[in-house]
Amino acid sequence: MCGLAAILAYGAEAPPPDRAELLAVRDAMVPRGPDGAGLWLDGRVGLAHRRLSIIEITEAGAQPMATSDGRLRVTFNGEIYNYRALRAELEAQGVAFASHSDTEVLLHLYRRDGIDMLRSLRGMFAFALWDEERRGMLLARDPFGIKPLYIADDGRTLRAASQVKALLAGGGIDTCPSPAGHAGFFLWGHVPEPFTLYRGVEALPAGGWLWVEEGGARRSGRHFDLREEALAAQPADIDLGAALRDSVAHHLIADVPVGVFLSAGIDSASLASLAVEVGGGPVETVTLGFDRLKGTHADEVPLAEDLARRLGTHQRTQWVGEADFAEARERIFADMDQPSVDGVNTWFVARAARQAGLKVALSGLGGDEMFGGYDTFRQLPRMERLLRPMRLLPGLGAGLRFLAAPWIGRFASPKLAGLLELGPRLSDAYLLKRGLFMPWELKGVLDPDMAAAGLEGLATRSRLAEAVAGLEGDMRTGVLEMSFYMRNQLLRDADWAGMAHSLEIRTPFVDVGLLRACLPALVGPHRPAKRDVARSARLPDSIISRPKTGFTVPVSQWLGLGGPSSRLWAGLVHGRFTAGDVR
Incomplete structure (x- = not known):
């Protein structure tokens, strides 16, 4: 996981990309990529990159990366989990590789398939690829929108980056307020895509792509549509355990250790159990506990630690108290790329994982959306x-x-x-259920x-x-949860909160391969539920039978808020962004 930046001066009257601007955008994302930095400028196009090295950790994986003939260059954020299979397929067709990086697979796959290559990718990704021969840039984003990609287009110059604040750091962005962005934040507690707080910046849609040529001609489309996938699915029996193991195995692919966020919930507990089984040995697990909840029904630490002992993981429990939040509060605001009423828990557990020496951690995010865990x-x-x-x-x-x-x-x-x-x-x-205001x-x-x-x-x-x-x-509720709450709140919070600590958060339940394996059962009469996931992972009854409580973060107690805490916290967060304190 990394940070990318790109500028294309496509208009005839547009000045060429400014090196200082591109560097400012890139280096506003240092926490996303502390392991290396790259920059490429040529005439009317520029690409930049901050690197968090996870796959191919040598200099051979540095970006922006180019083909040997210089025709194609890419700056890429994320992971392609099926890159080994794609590489083997390309090698069988005579393609020679200079590295063991998934980034290089993107370049050669594009040379073979063009934009259609997006349908072959299994992973979380956002990238900007320059095609010198066609004099055009391809921007693309993964099916679920796990990785962000923001675009600013003033009619002459296209700018793109992994963070809104990075684009702002470069200047030249229309920062007039977007009414939809501000209204959307209060409506949901997050800014719904494609909007941001700024009129001049929008998100590239999840599962979408944009092609822009020198001169301004453009095309856009989608390589994935969740609703269409669900409509096309035909009921059938599935092997849920095999599908889960396959996803976890793909998400464990890395050249560095991969840990697991562990709570007392079925999702994270299942991932920990499956990771131990699939990985063939102990894994690092990290649990977050809150001083104010210790000893209450909302305290997940005892069950999480008991499961860690059963699984034989290397467990780390991090306790967080009011003083910790007070000390970290300004940093949390600074790290938050767009306003959110959530993400504080992820910020703290990501910090704990990084302090444990991890660069990658698996999260149970997405299990409730896929397998009907919410009361919705x-x-x-x-x-x-x-x-x-x-x-x-x-x-x-x-x-x-x-x-x-x-x-x-x-x-x-x-x-x-x-x-x-x-x-x-x-x-x-x-809307009535999920809306904030x-x-x-x-x-x-x-x-x-x-x-x-x-x-x-x-x-x-x-x-x-x-x-x-x-x-x-239930597919209606599932698609709503995945397309709105999960995408705009949970996945975005996981990105900014993890990247604040240079930690890549992977989500095996949010995986196109798992979705397609499970859809025949999800649209059928015997829809798999969370307990089926737990049994597939061979979890103990103490976890399976535990009522779902949700993950509680005592922000309202820490702040001394009275009344509806999320609404009051939303006012505080929004005020920080609109006051200009957080950029």
């Missing part, structure tokens, strides 16, 4: 079923919400005002004009409905 999988269908008759009176729910919204928050959750308006459709109910509340936390413009730009209910059109059963 039960609550949303029930809400839709009970309130479906309200669809016959579409104006009634909105009218009751208008009447109730001004006062209901004094007695109950403000969300209750929208129950009859949003509850009758599962996609709308998802409701749309009608935004004018109370933002300038009313910005809130109105932001809501129009977000088109939230339309986007939610489109994401699940044609899907049935």
Whole structure:
């Protein structure tokens, strides 16, 4: 995992890329790549890279990397887990390699297949590839959006980088506020893609690609669409254990040790067990505990440590208290690339893993989304079923919400005002469940004009409905969770919080190979659940039977917040970004 930067001055009137700007963007990402740095400039294009060496740790893996004839150059962030199989295939066709890097596989695969090569990749990735012969740049991002890629295009020059703050560090970016970005943050607790807080910066869509030529001609498309994958799946029995072992085996590929974040939850416990089994020996496990939760039902340390003893892992438990948070608070704000109400726990466990000497750690992120672990999988269908008759009176729910919204928050959750308006459709109910503030509340936390413009730009209910059109059963909830909460909150938090400590966080449950292996069962009548995952990993009953509690971080207690802590924390975070303190 690394940091990439790219500039293409495609417009005839655009000045050539500025070396100082490209260096500023690159070196704003030093924690993403402390092991090396590279820069290449040629006329109207420039590529830069910060390296965290994990596969091919010699200088042969340095970037930007070029083919021997100089036609192709790439700057790449992430890992291609099936690169060995792809390399063997290319070698059988006569391709000669100069390194053992997955980056070099990208170059030769592109030479053979062009943009279609994206469909062959299994991994987490974002890259910018320059084709000298065609005088064009290809930008691409992995299927789930595990790795970020942000773009700024002023009509003459295209800029791209792994972080929003890195682009800002280079200057020349339109930093006027994006109403959709600001409204989206308060609506969800994160900034939903493709928006950022800035009008001039957007995210390349997950599973998407963009081709821009010198002169400005461009094409874009998608190499992966979660909804289409689900619609195409046909029910069938699967070997869940084999699929899980295959994903874990691929995610253990590295030239450095790979650890595991271990809690008392089924997801991380399953990964630890499978990693020991597949890896053939002890692994490093890291557990985070909070002083304020010690001895309570929310304390996951005792069960995690017991499992570590059973598995024979090298266990490290890191306790975090109020003083630790107070000391780290400014650093956390500085490391946060876009505002988020989450990620503090990941920041601390990533720090503990790096202090243990790890560069790579597996996370159980994605297990709940894939295998129905959240209560949304039960609550949303029930809400839709009970309130479906309200669809016959579409104006009634909105009218009751208008009447109730001004006062209901004094007695109950403000969300209750929208129950009859949003509850009758599962996609709308998802907003009701996952939303931080409701749309009608935004004018109370933002300038009313910005809130109105932001809501129009977000088109939230339309986007939610489109994401699940044609899907049935639990796949609707699963696709919503993977496409919104997981992508925009969990994966993004894992990226910035891990990279803050030069730690690569890998997510075996968020894997295109695992998804495609499991989809026949996920769309079938016997959908695998979290307990099936646990049994496949041979976990003890103490873990399997433990009720799901979620991972609790006592931020509200540390800050002395009263009332809804996530909403108050959101105000603090947003204030730090808009005050200009965090860039």
